[in-house]
Amino acid sequence: MNSTVSIVPELRARAADLPYQHVANHFIDGQWRTAHSNERNQVTDPATGEVWGSVPSGDASDVDAAVGAARRAFDDGKWSGLAPSERAQVLLRIADEIERRADELSLTNTRENGSPVAESSGAAANAAGIFRYFASLAPHLERDDVRPFPNGGPTGRSRSIVRQDPVGVCALIAPWNFPINLVVIKLAPALLAGCTVVIKPASPTPLSIRFIVEAAVAAGVPAEVINLITGSGRMGDALVRHPGIDKVAFTGSTPVGRKIAAAAGELLRPVTLELGGKSSAIVLPDADAATLQQRLIRSCLRNTGQTCYISTRILAPESRYDEIVDLVTETIGQAPLGDPFDPNTVFGPVANRAQYDTVLSYLEAGLAEGARATTGGRPAQLGGHLADGFFIEPTVFADVTPEMRIAREEIFGPVLTVLRYRDVDEAVALANNTEFGLGGIVFGADEDAAQAVAERVDSGSVGVNFFASNHSAPFGGRHDSGLGVEYGLEGLAAYLSPKSIHRL
Numbered sequence: 001m002n003s004t005v006s007i008v009p010e011l012r013a014r015a016a017d018l019p020y021q022h023v024a025n026h027f028i029d030g031q032w033r034t035a036h037s038n039e040r041n042q043v044t045d046p047a048t049g050e051v052w053g054s055v056p057s058g059d060a061s062d063v064d065a066a067v068g069a070a071r072r073a074f075d076d077g078k079w080s081g082l083a084p085s086e087r088a089q090v091l092l093r094i095a096d097e098i099e100r101r102a103d104e105l106s107l108t109n110t111r112e113n114g115s116p117v118a119e120s121s122g123a124a125a126n127a128a129g130i131f132r133y134f135a136s137l138a139p140h141l142e143r144d145d146v147r148p149f150p151n152g153g154p155t156g157r158s159r160s161i162v163r164q165d166p167v168g169v170c171a172l173i174a175p176w177n178f179p180i181n182l183v184v185i186k187l188a189p190a191l192l193a194g195c196t197v198v199i200k201p202a203s204p205t206p207l208s209i210r211f212i213v214e215a216a217v218a219a220g221v222p223a224e225v226i227n228l229i230t231g232s233g234r235m236g237d238a239l240v241r242h243p244g245i246d247k248v249a250f251t252g253s254t255p256v257g258r259k260i261a262a263a264a265g266e267l268l269r270p271v272t273l274e275l276g277g278k279s280s281a282i283v284l285p286d287a288d289a290a291t292l293q294q295r296l297i298r299s300c301l302r303n304t305g306q307t308c309y310i311s312t313r314i315l316a317p318e319s320r321y322d323e324i325v326d327l328v329t330e331t332i333g334q335a336p337l338g339d340p341f342d343p344n345t346v347f348g349p350v351a352n353r354a355q356y357d358t359v360l361s362y363l364e365a366g367l368a369e370g371a372r373a374t375t376g377g378r379p380a381q382l383g384g385h386l387a388d389g390f391f392i393e394p395t396v397f398a399d400v401t402p403e404m405r406i407a408r409e410e411i412f413g414p415v416l417t418v419l420r421y422r423d424v425d426e427a428v429a430l431a432n433n434t435e436f437g438l439g440g441i442v443f444g445a446d447e448d449a450a451q452a453v454a455e456r457v458d459s460g461s462v463g464v465n466f467f468a469s470n471h472s473a474p475f476g477g478r479h480d481s482g483l484g485v486e487y488g489l490e491g492l493a494a495y496l497s498p499k500s501i502h503r504l
């Protein structure tokens with residue numbers, strides 16, 4: 001038995017020994033509390049199919065209690081009344097606390113959504129980095145921003161003092177694919193701004209975020225400032241519509257994002273919506289094959305294809321189509337699929353049963369539409385303890401045409417499509433022929449020429465020969481991929497309410 005295989009049972013045993021698995025209540029008003037109803041949602045290990053925990057399935061009464069606590073905590077000013085630099089000190093301590101508990105975080109993440117440990121072990125460092133980055137923005141909130149009136153106003157020296165108030169009580173709603181970081185990217189700026197929050201993780205992944213809540217309280221955030229409730233979309237809807245909520249920050253699917261936008265429109269409540277995507281990797285005629293091969297999985301199928309911005313449509317020039325299909329097929333076909341606790345695993349299970357069924361339905365649709373599976377195309381039959389896991393063979397579809405569903409719709413699983421183009425104008429047109437506008441990547445040996453193509457892609461972020469989110473650069477989607485941005489100063493602004501005080 002080699003060393004990486006023998007570590008799997010050890011990591012699984014460590015994950016099974018962690019606290020929380022059955023101590024699963026809401027966190028409201030500074031206490032872990034039982035829920036209003038007795039209903040619970042099960043938490044399933046997607047690699048084994050084993051049910052290993054359960055959390056309350058909250059209802060409107062739990063929402064009311066959590067929002068009430070967050071409202072009182074906001075109004076008492078214990079947090080919002082601190083200087084931004086004082087709040088930033090707490091954020092730095094949260095980052096330290098997260099790093100101290102990195103192992104627990106990553107093991108829980110892997111057990112609840114099947115992210116390979118190689119992926120989830122980066123989650124703690126990334127979360128800590130986000131807290132540190134936002135802490136570094138405190139000086140932007142402390143400077144008095146004085147703006148003169150044009151022509152001096154009534155006195156000739158009249159001016160406005162622009163202050164940045166916290167927006168208030170925020171609902172932070174997250175999906176299951178990155179259950180830690182998609183909360184942290186909301187929580188860190190909300191806390192720096194002085195807001196209080198109610199967090200609602202996705203039903204399949206309610207556990208790893210508890211470590212972040214504990215880390216924040218241990219670091220000195222007054223406990224009532226952060227409230228955590230678990231439940232279904234129905235509870236999420238009650239949260240969004242609660243009169244005590246001042247802002248909604250949501251990451252999830254486009255259909256749910258539309259519902260939230262409609263509710264927020266009725267209530268005239270600000271929202272940030274980070275939604276679905278169907279991004280393209282444009283492989284330019286001069287692209288370097290080795291670079292494409294090296295970056296392919298991270299850029300196009302990260303986290304077993306369950307990442308919003310990845311470029312799952314590969315656009316290959318006619319002249320190199322067969323070569324690119326072969327390269328992609330070989331790279332995807334050879335990447336290890338297996339137990340996500342194995343550090344060698346590149347592709348783990350799909351994160352839950354519902355998503356597994358969705359991805360399989362797309363495999364059927366692709367074959368029925370006439371695409372050619374050059375690798376994969378079926379559920380994967382793994383034996384032993386993985387026999388009941390939600391594994392799907394990583395799949396590459398060639399001979400894909402733009403009107404096929406697999407070329408247009410977000411699949412959110414380990415499935416790539418390869419389309420052909422005749423010239424760069426057609427590649428850009430194909431990349432932009434989608435209702436989404438989230439990510440994208442351009443592979444090309446001449447980086448300036450590749451950037452010129454990237455500038456023509458109609459989406460919120462595009463990479464040149466690589467793609468990664470950068471804490472200091474805004475990230476968000478255009479069109480059906482969302483409203484507003486996270487990360488950067490722009491992401492902080494989403495939790496602020498500017499106020500102008502005019503002085504003679």
Ligand SMILES: NC(=O)c1ccc[n+]([C@@H]2O[C@H](COP(=O)([O-])OP(=O)(O)OC[C@H]3O[C@@H](n4cnc5c(N)ncnc54)[C@H](O)[C@@H]3O)[C@@H](O)[C@H]2O)c1
Nearest residue numbers: 174175176201202232233236237252253256274275276308
């Ligand atoms: N743009 C981004 O930054 C980004 C990042 C990650 C994932 N995503 C998207 O997330 C989706 C996958 O996640 P998912 O299946 O968990 O999404 P989802 O929309 O089904 O659920 C997301 C969250 O919203 C809650 N919810 C469901 N109905 C609700 C309602 N009516 N009101 C309020 N909350 C409600 C869910 O319980 C969950 O917590 C994909 O479409 C993916 O592209 C986007």
